Amino acid sequence: MSGRFFAVAAVAALAxxxxxxxxxxxxxxxLTEIEKQVMCPVCGTLLQLAESPQAQRExxxxxxxxxxxxxEAQVKDALVAEYGDEVLALPPxxxxxxxxxxxxxVAFLIALAALAVGVMRWRRAGGGPDDPRPTAxxxxxxxxxxxxxxxxxxx
Amino acid sequence: MSFRSxxxxxxxxxxxxxxxxGLVSKGSSGVxxxxxxxxxxxPQLEGTGSQSLADYRGRWVLVNIxxxxxxxxxxxxxxxxxxxxxxGGPKFTVLGIDSRDLSGDGQAFVDKYGLSYPQLRDGNGDxxxxxxxxxxxxxxxxxPSGTVRLHAPGPVGDExxxxxxAPLLPEVKQ
Numbered sequence: 020m021s022g023r024f025f026a027v028a029a030v031a032a033l034a035x036x037x038x039x040x041x042x043x044x045x046x047x048x049x050l051t052e053i054e055k056q057v058m059c060p061v062c063g064t065l066l067q068l069a070e071s072p073q074a075q076r077e078x079x080x081x082x083x084x085x086x087x088x089x090x091e092a093q094v095k096d097a098l099v100a101e102y103g104d105e106v107l108a109l110p111p112x113x114x115x116x117x118x119x120x121x122x123x124x125v126a127f128l129i130a131l132a133a134l135a136v137g138v139m140r141w142r143r144a145g146g147g148p149d150d151p152r153p154t155a156x157x158x159x160x161x162x163x164x165x166x167x168x169x170x171x172x173x174x
Numbered sequence: 175m176s177f178r179s180x181x182x183x184x185x186x187x188x189x190x191x192x193x194x195x196g197l198v199s200k201g202s203s204g205v206x207x208x209x210x211x212x213x214x215x216x217p218q219l220e221g222t223g224s225q226s227l228a229d230y231r232g233r234w235v236l237v238n239i240x241x242x243x244x245x246x247x248x249x250x251x252x253x254x255x256x257x258x259x260x261x262g263g264p265k266f267t268v269l270g271i272d273s274r275d276l277s278g279d280g281q282a283f284v285d286k287y288g289l290s291y292p293q294l295r296d297g298n299g300d301x302x303x304x305x306x307x308x309x310x311x312x313x314x315x316x317x318p319s320g321t322v323r324l325h326a327p328g329p330v331g332d333e334x335x336x337x338x339x340a341p342l343l344p345e346v347k348q
Contacts, residue, residue: 060274060299061243073243073274080276101276103298 048091053081056109057095060102204306206325211237211316212304219272219280219293227269227320234266234343237314238330239302241275242283244310250329251287257335258291265318266343267291273302273310315339 059069059077066074080101084094098106110116157165205211215226227235238254240247258268268291272280277295284293296302305314308327315324323342326334 061241071243072245073241076243076276076279080278101297102274103300105298 048085048089048094050078050081050085053091053094054078057098057106058108060106065108204304205314205322206306207322209322211235211314211320211322212301213320214301214304216271216294216296216301219270219277219284219295225292225294227316230267230269230316231320232318233264234318235316236266236268236339237271237305237316238268238311239271239273239296239305239307239313240283240311241273242279243275246329247283247311248287250311250331251283251289253331253335254291255287255289256332257339258289261340261343262291269294271296271301273307274299315342317342 054067057066059066059074061073062069110119211227213226213228215224217224270293273296313326317323
């Protein structure tokens with residue numbers, strides 16, 4: 020049951036990571052949207068937050084491509100051709116950069132599986148906060164001494 | 175040593191290794207006088223070819239790292255062009271590296287100031303990082319063996335070029 024759950028979760032997470040860019044590529048280009056997804060390489064911040072002269076030139080470049088009818092993906096490709104992959108606020112979901120998305124998901128699933136296995140082993144071993152089984156009672160000599168003490172104090 | 179201990183030690187070593195790699199790759203201290211100049215090839219600003227500083231071995235080269243959006247670069251460009259016209263030749267050249275700039279803007283800058291010296295492109299800023307620049311413009315005089323002889327952070331003008339650079343070019347045409 021838990022194995023099937025993990026398999027379905029893994030496939031769903033990978034599908035989301037792989038299919039999201041395809042959906043984004045269909046969106047019409049808009050400066051406001053692209054500004055949220057690309058960096059101002061000189062400022063080291065999102066273009067959306069940058070006000071430097073270089074950022075203004077980058078906006079002019081993006082607007083020119085939008086006016087030419089380029090899609091969002093094409094505009095981002097053009098920015099990558101100018102500045103390299105570093106211009107993207109998130110790494111591309113292809114090639115080695117895909118690992119940035121897949122590795123955390125896989126690591127999370129491995130940690131979840133390890134936790135589940137650990138809990139199962141712990142329960143199988145009979146671990147728990149208190150062992151309900153009774154321990155051995157006092158010896159005969161101890162019992163006699165206890166009775167004598169109790170009789171002496173007349174409780 | 176148990177299997178679990180081996181795994182734990184390996185995990186710790188892996189984390190330490192990643193930290194060391196991160197520190198080494200981030201900690202570029204740049205180049206200064208006496209250091210070899212970076213020789214990674216860069217694309218030409220105009221055209222499709224690429225060039226490296228290794229292609230200029232045997233010549234003095236004044237590497238000028240600039241960008242079209244940089245205001246001090248506009249001030250020094252005419253002085254660099256004058257220096258190139260006076261001293262440029264088989265034994266010396268100014269070499270521009272347009273860094274973190276749009277290629278169209280960079281080319282427009284070259285056209286506007288009539289720059290005749292060769293220009294390379296450093297779109298992602300990797301070359302500027304390798305040189306250790308803290309901004310633009312910065313200038314490096316490289317001798318024929320590929321060793322940096324002068325480093326001028328900030329713009330250079332006629333005075334610096336005449337007093338600091340020209341005296342180091344004894345064999346270059348005057």
